[in-house]
Amino acid sequence: MFLVECVADxxxxxxxxxxARANRALPEVVSQTQAILDRLLESxxxxxxxEYRSLKPNLSPSDLLVTEEEIAAxxxxxxxxxxxxxxxxxxxxxTFHEAQLERPMWLTEVSPGLIAGRVTRPLAKVGxxxxxxxxxxxxxxxxxIIPAKVAGVKEIIAVTPPGPGFLARPEIVAAAHLxxxxxxxxxxxxxxxxxxxxxxxxxxxxxxxxxxxxMWVTAAKLAVYGEVDIDAPAGPxxxxxxxxxxxxxxxxxxxxxxxxxxxxxxxxxxxxxxxELADAVAKIVAHETVHLERAPIINQxxxxxxxxxxxxxxxxxxxANEYAPEHLQIIAPDALSLLGRIQNAGSVFLxxxxxxxxxxxxxxxxxxxxxxxxxxxxxxxxxxxxxxxMTFQKVSSQALxxxxxxxxxLARAEGLIAHAKxxxxxxxxxxx
Amino acid sequence: MFLVECVADxxxxxxxxxxARANRALPEVVSQTQAILDRLLESxxxxxxxEYRSLKPNLSPSDLLVTEEEIAAxxxxxxxxxxxxxxxxxxxxxTFHEAQLERPMWLTEVSPGLIAGRVTRPLAKVGxxxxxxxxxxxxxxxxxIIPAKVAGVKEIIAVTPPGPGFLARPEIVAAAHLxxxxxxxxxxxxxxxxxxxxxxxxxxxxxxxxxxxxMWVTAAKLAVYGEVDIDAPAGPxxxxxxxxxxxxxxxxxxxxxxxxxxxxxxxxxxxxxxxELADAVAKIVAHETVHLERAPIINQxxxxxxxxxxxxxxxxxxxANEYAPEHLQIIAPDALSLLGRIQNAGSVFLxxxxxxxxxxxxxxxxxxxxxxxxxxxxxxxxxxxxxxxMTFQKVSSQALxxxxxxxxxLARAEGLIAHAKxxxxxxxxxxx
Numbered sequence: 001m002f003l004v005e006c007v008a009d010x011x012x013x014x015x016x017x018x019x020a021r022a023n024r025a026l027p028e029v030v031s032q033t034q035a036i037l038d039r040l041l042e043s044x045x046x047x048x049x050x051e052y053r054s055l056k057p058n059l060s061p062s063d064l065l066v067t068e069e070e071i072a073a074x075x076x077x078x079x080x081x082x083x084x085x086x087x088x089x090x091x092x093x094x095t096f097h098e099a100q101l102e103r104p105m106w107l108t109e110v111s112p113g114l115i116a117g118r119v120t121r122p123l124a125k126v127g128x129x130x131x132x133x134x135x136x137x138x139x140x141x142x143x144x145i146i147p148a149k150v151a152g153v154k155e156i157i158a159v160t161p162p163g164p165g166f167l168a169r170p171e172i173v174a175a176a177h178l179x180x181x182x183x184x185x186x187x188x189x190x191x192x193x194x195x196x197x198x199x200x201x202x203x204x205x206x207x208x209x210x211x212x213x214x215m216w217v218t219a220a221k222l223a224v225y226g227e228v229d230i231d232a233p234a235g236p237x238x239x240x241x242x243x244x245x246x247x248x249x250x251x252x253x254x255x256x257x258x259x260x261x262x263x264x265x266x267x268x269x270x271x272x273x274x275x276e277l278a279d280a281v282a283k284i285v286a287h288e289t290v291h292l293e294r295a296p297i298i299n300q301x302x303x304x305x306x307x308x309x310x311x312x313x314x315x316x317x318x319x320a321n322e323y324a325p326e327h328l329q330i331i332a333p334d335a336l337s338l339l340g341r342i343q344n345a346g347s348v349f350l351x352x353x354x355x356x357x358x359x360x361x362x363x364x365x366x367x368x369x370x371x372x373x374x375x376x377x378x379x380x381x382x383x384x385x386x387x388x389x390m391t392f393q394k395v396s397s398q399a400l401x402x403x404x405x406x407x408x409x410l411a412r413a414e415g416l417i418a419h420a421k422x423x424x425x426x427x428x429x430x431x432x
Numbered sequence: 433m434f435l436v437e438c439v440a441d442x443x444x445x446x447x448x449x450x451x452a453r454a455n456r457a458l459p460e461v462v463s464q465t466q467a468i469l470d471r472l473l474e475s476x477x478x479x480x481x482x483e484y485r486s487l488k489p490n491l492s493p494s495d496l497l498v499t500e501e502e503i504a505a506x507x508x509x510x511x512x513x514x515x516x517x518x519x520x521x522x523x524x525x526x527t528f529h530e531a532q533l534e535r536p537m538w539l540t541e542v543s544p545g546l547i548a549g550r551v552t553r554p555l556a557k558v559g560x561x562x563x564x565x566x567x568x569x570x571x572x573x574x575x576x577i578i579p580a581k582v583a584g585v586k587e588i589i590a591v592t593p594p595g596p597g598f599l600a601r602p603e604i605v606a607a608a609h610l611x612x613x614x615x616x617x618x619x620x621x622x623x624x625x626x627x628x629x630x631x632x633x634x635x636x637x638x639x640x641x642x643x644x645x646x647m648w649v650t651a652a653k654l655a656v657y658g659e660v661d662i663d664a665p666a667g668p669x670x671x672x673x674x675x676x677x678x679x680x681x682x683x684x685x686x687x688x689x690x691x692x693x694x695x696x697x698x699x700x701x702x703x704x705x706x707x708e709l710a711d712a713v714a715k716i717v718a719h720e721t722v723h724l725e726r727a728p729i730i731n732q733x734x735x736x737x738x739x740x741x742x743x744x745x746x747x748x749x750x751x752a753n754e755y756a757p758e759h760l761q762i763i764a765p766d767a768l769s770l771l772g773r774i775q776n777a778g779s780v781f782l783x784x785x786x787x788x789x790x791x792x793x794x795x796x797x798x799x800x801x802x803x804x805x806x807x808x809x810x811x812x813x814x815x816x817x818x819x820x821x822m823t824f825q826k827v828s829s830q831a832l833x834x835x836x837x838x839x840x841x842l843a844r845a846e847g848l849i850a851h852a853k854x855x856x857x858x859x860x861x862x863x864x
Contacts, residue, residue, distance in 0.1 A: 085841035092542050096823075099540040100550065108531040110524050110796040118532065118797075121775055123809065137846050171845060207809040226665045229809035233658045248861065254854035261850045292849060336826055343553055348824035353832040353858060357851035358825065361842045362835050364542040365550075365823035377555065377639040377661035379821040389811040391528075391797035392780040393790065394768055400785040403794050409517035410793045413603060414569050417724060418693045419789035422686035426785060429680065 002282040002302065007271065007310045007319060018306045019323055021238060021267050021372040033219040036190040044200035048191050056166040061202035063166065066173055066184035074173035086138065086175055089362040093142055096364025097150040100383045107392075113399030118391050122152035125204050126386060127196035127228075128181065129211030129221075130172050132160040132188065137212075138175035139360065143367050144211045144381065145179035151386035156181050157196065157206060161188025189213075193220035197228045210368070210381065231385065232378040235371040236265035239356050240325035240345075243272040244313045244332035247352065249280035255329060255355050256285055256305075257298065264300035269323060271308045271316040278309050317341045324375040327356045344375045401427050434714040434734065439703065439742045439751060450738045451755055453670060453699050453804040465651040468622040476632035480623050488598040493634035495598065498605055498616040506605035518570065518607055521794040525574055528796025529582040532815045539824075545831030552819050554584035557636055559628035559660075560613065561643030561653075562604050564592040564620065569644075570607035571792065575799050576643045576813065577611035583818035588613050589638060591628065593620025621645075625652035629660045642813065644800070663817065664810040667803040668697035671788050672757035672777075675704040676745045676764035679784065681712035687761065687787050688717060688737075689730065696732035701755060703740045703748040710741050749773045756807040759788045776807045833859050 010018065039047040049059040056063060075083070107117025128144045131137065141158065148156050158181035160172050168186050176184050185203055187195060193213075199205025208229040209221055221230040239259030243252060252270065259268035272278050285307075289298050310316040313332055320328055324344035332338060335350035342348060346369030349356055360367045368381035395403070404427045411419035442450065471479040481491040488495060507515070539549025560576045563569065573590065580588050590613035592604050600618050608616050617635055619627060625645075631637025640661040641653055653662040671691030675684055684702065691700035704710050717739075721730050742748040745764055752760055756776035764770060767782035774780060778801030781788055792799045800813035827835070836859045843851035 079841075081837070081841045082845050085838040085845075088835070088838040089842060092546070095542050096540065096548050099538070102534040106531070108528065110527050114524070114795060116528050116796045118814075119771060124775070139842055139846065226806070229664075229806075232661075251854065251857055251861070254850055254857055257850040258848070258854050261848055294847075294849065339551060339824060342822065343556070345822050348822060350824060350826040353829040354825055354827045355832075355854045355858070357839055357843055357848070357854055358827055358832065358835060359823075360839075360851065362838045363546060363825040363827060364548045365825055374658070374661075375820070375822075377820070379819075380823060382550075382821065382823075384816070384821070387811075388807070388809070389814065389816075390774065390777050390780060390807075391791075391812060391814075392771060392782055393786055393795040393797055394782040395786045395790055395795060397785040400787075400790065403520070403790060405513070406517040406520040406794045407789055407792075409511075409513045410521060410571055411789055413514050413517075414571065415726075416690070416693055416789070417726065418686055418689040419792060422683065422690050422787045422789055425683055425686055426787070429683070 002285055002307060004275070004278040004282050004307050004309060007308050007315050018269060018308070021235060021304070029215045029219045033190045033216055034223055037194045037220060037223055040191060040194040040200060041198060044195065048187070048201055051191055052162070052166070055162055055164070064185045064187050064201060066168055066186060070167070071173055071177050071184070074168070074170035075177070077170035078174050082171065083174070086142065086178055089139070089142055090146065090178060092362055092364040093146045093366070094150060097147050097383050101150070111399060113396030114393070114403070116391065116393040118389050120387050120389050122154070123207040123386050123388065124153070125155040125157065125206040126153045127206040127209040128156060128158045129192060129209065129213050129217055130158055130160040130176060131213055132163060132169050132172055136169045136172055138171045139367065140212055141172055141175035141181070142179050145176060145181055147366060147381055147383045148386045149180035151383040153386050155183070155204060157204060158184045159187045159192040159196065160184065161192070162186035189216045190220035193217060193224060197224035208386070210385065212368070231368065231381060232370060232374065234368070236267065237262040238267040238325055238371055239327040239329065240320050240323055241268070241270045241329045242313070242316045242320060242332065243270070243277060244316070246274055246277060247331050249277055250284055252277070253281045253284035253288060256281065257288060257292070258355070258357050259327070260298045260301040260305060261292070261294045264297050265304065266301040267304040268301070269306050269308065271310050271319060273310055273312060273316070275309050278307050282307050313338070320345065324373045326369045326371045326375065327359070329354065329356055346370050346375045346380050397426070397430050401430060434717055434739060436707070436710040436714050436739050436741060439740050439747050450701060450740070453667060453736070461647045461651045465622045465648055466655055469626045469652060469655055472623060472626040472632060473630060476627065480619070480633055483623055484594070484598070487594055487596070496617045496619050496633060498600055498618060502599070503605055503609050503616070506600070506602035507609070509602035510606050514603065515606070518574065518610055521571070521574055522578065522610060524794055524796040525578045525798070526582060529579050529798070529815050533582070543831060545828030546825070546835070548823065548825040550821050550823050552821050554586070555639040555818050555820065556585070557587040557589065557638040558585045558818060559638040559641040560588060560590045560608070561624060561641065561645050561649055562590055562592040562608060563645055564595065564601050564604055568601045568604055570603040571799065572644055573604055573607035573613070574611045577608060577613055579798060579813055579815045580818045581612035583815040585818050587615070587636060589628065589636060590616045591619045591624040592616065593624070594618035621648045622652035625649060625656060629656035640818070642800070642817065663800065663813060664802055664806065666800070668699065669694040670699040670757055670803055671759040671761065672752050672755055673700070673702045673761045674745070674748045674752060674764065675702070675709060676748070678706055678709060679763050681709055682716055684709070685713045685716035685720060688713065689720060689724070690787070690789050691759070692730045692733040692737060693724070693726045696729050697736065698733040699736040700733070701738050701740065703742050703751060705742055705744060705748070707741050710739050714739050745770070752777065756805045758801045758803045758807065759791070761786065761788055778802045778807045778812050829858070829862050833862060
């Protein structure tokens with residue numbers, strides 16, 4: 001039976017353990033991944049053929065591209081329900097991401113005659129990794145591809161590991177194609193990341209790589225960072241659920257279980273203001289877990305979970321800010337008004353009809369969110385992730401003359417004489 | 433004498449070498465830095481005191497903080513010209529960065545009853561590294577601190593390596609204080625980065641670390657990435673200058689030299705449409721270099737430089753987009769109208785009175801910009817660098833009921849049964 005605790009009674013050690021998240025370290029994986037990348041750079045086609053020899057002997061780069069026929073077959077292979085669901089989700093995700101776009105170009109007069117501004121450009125080429133093994137998530141294809149498309153990225157290259165028959169999973173291919181991938185390649189792990197980062201195996205060299213993956217994918221992304229941009233590091237999923245007052249314990253129990261079924265290292269914290277509700281939820285969680293196919297996963301992730309009773313909503317919100325959750329769900333009267341109290345969270349789910357799985361799939365906001373407390377530093381994936389901002393300045397000769405003493409003094413203080421000279425000489429010649 | 437070449441006549445190898453930038457590798461530095469960070473985590477005060485024993489025996493953490501007295505002494509130590517220049521630069525940088533701020537909060541109706549939006553929060557604590565050795569750049573303090581301040585960051589912790597007498601450089605202290613640093617610590621290298629990332633030596637643990645530094649600082653930032661956010665990797669400075677038609681060769685020569693005096697690994701490319709201008713600039717560059725204190729640096733960086741003649745402005749702009757320069761200066765009639773042709777650049781300097789050093793110091797846009805071609809993937813530093821965006825959603829029970837088949841189909845396709853259950857059960861209970 002799951003232990004219900006009071007926030008106020010947590011020992012410092014227990015409080016730390018509630019706030020802690022499982023740390024997915026990358027031990028020997030880093031050097032193994034670097035070795036693959038080194039071999040790949042040396043001889044990309046040989047190294048890739050070697051890796052996939054059991055799935056497809058004598059693999060050549062032209063086998064990697066998912067053909068029009070394979071896309072059509074994938075679309076035919078998925079159920080009508082899934083196809084419709086992908087379309088509804090696509091519409092909502094697209095609508096929300098279109099609303100994110102800010103001024104594409106603006107300028108301001110910094111001082112008379114000194115105009116400066118900023119212009120936004122989409123990345124030219126983006127790579128999206130979509131896992132294809134045990135956890136094949138078509139929603140990942142939507143969430144990573146749609147923001148790139150909305151941002152205006154022209155080439156969106158999806159990569160996903162092939163399975164038996166050297167085929168990609170049909171639901172992944174269908175979702176990636178629907179979302180707007182311009183090409184889909186069957187390639188996984190460090191082989192995929194390296195091919196995208198360096199432009200090997202017939203894949204174009206991209207400007208940024210996004211998308212979830214296992215330890216090897218994560219290590220490979222970190223290894224190529226700088227050569228290309230990558231998305232923020234992501235760990236196991238986590239949810240922080242707050243309920244003020246009374247609410248149906250069965251519903252809360254399922255909200256809690258949903259956060260724990262992802263992964264043995266997932267975390268969930270439930271904070272309620274009613275001891276009665278806490279006890280009832282704990283009972284239902286224990287009872288329902290037994291019947292779930294994912295019971296072994298949940299039994300492990302329950303060790304990173306807590307059901308807590310707070311004296312009021314403020315105590316609950318303070319703990320949430322300290323936890324900085326990926327997902328923060330709040331069931332409370334007038335939940336929207338509490339937004340101003342939330343400092344650290346990836347995405348916030350307000351009110352009784354906004355369970356976290358809604359946002360995982362279909363409400364519109366992105367489900368790629370900062371985990372492990374990194375919501376203090378990072379934002380979730382958005383159109384911004386695929387846009388670059390170039391600044392510009394246009395200075396009149398009069399405005400430059402007025403700025404000359406400033407530039408000159410600073411450049412000379414830093415020992416950069418040519419920097420000073422090139423503005424001073426303009427002022428001099430201007431007077432002639 | 434510097435060789436003038438035609439863009440059209442460049443061999444593929446020479447073109448590659450013009451486009452290439454010096455690669456500042458981090459060889460054994462990575463493991464040395466990790467060793468420092470490991471020792472620092474194990475015993476921060478001992479490790480730090482050991483490092484600075486020659487500058488200050490028996491260092492204690494309380495010695496690290498720059499006191500009010502040291503700030504006052506620093507302000508008194510710098511020249512009135514420099515003080516005034518810092519203030520003018522501050523005003524312009526602040527004005528431009530205030531203009532960057534986008535909607536702090538917005539929402540949209542994704543579908544009837546489904547509201548989703550985004551709210552912006554500043555980072556709580558930021559660390560800013562300001563080099564203090566040979567290249568002490570007070571402008572770095574302004575450029576890294578002001579955007580954080582404008583974004584609303586409450587705690588801005590500046591760190592800078594101490595020099596003789598265990599004192600920080602007065603111009604750095606004065607600039608950091610003026611720009612809005614809430615605390616300034618005398619600490620450099622991996623010791624500073626580690627203390628900021630882990631909250632050691634009496635420094636607060638920050639959410640992000642920005643600011644330039646040598647190889648060790650860069651390696652330390654990469655090592656703590658994930659624990660905290662860091663700014664984009666930065667290499668040697670570079671400028672790409674385009675001149676269409678005729679212009680004063682002396683001015684262009686100084687623009688070119690200014691790009692080369694930073695660093696032996698700096699790069700500069702000048703592309704003009706007039707062979708006569710190219711020859712004249714090459715002569716002046718050769719002639720003036722001899723007289724400069726930084727001649728040894730420039731003689732080295734000239735090896736990464738080129739003076740090219742293009743057949744027209746389009747050929748020049750194409751090469752610039754391929755180069756993806758940190759700084760792109762364009763002297764041409766109606767230069768603003770060429771902005772639409774520029775895909776890849778950190779910051780663009782338009783017209784005859786907008787030399788790059790203007791933006792290095794005082795026009796307003798940030799001088800922390802993507803280098804080495806990474807303008808394809810990254811933006812320069814801005815208020816965005818210090819803001820996090822939290823999404824939120826608030827779904828009505830009716831809207832959730834309409835989304836239930838979508839969420840349910842996707843969750844079940846991904847094997848996440850509790851995800852499906854928690855929306856299905858709401859729909860069921862809602863009907864009761």
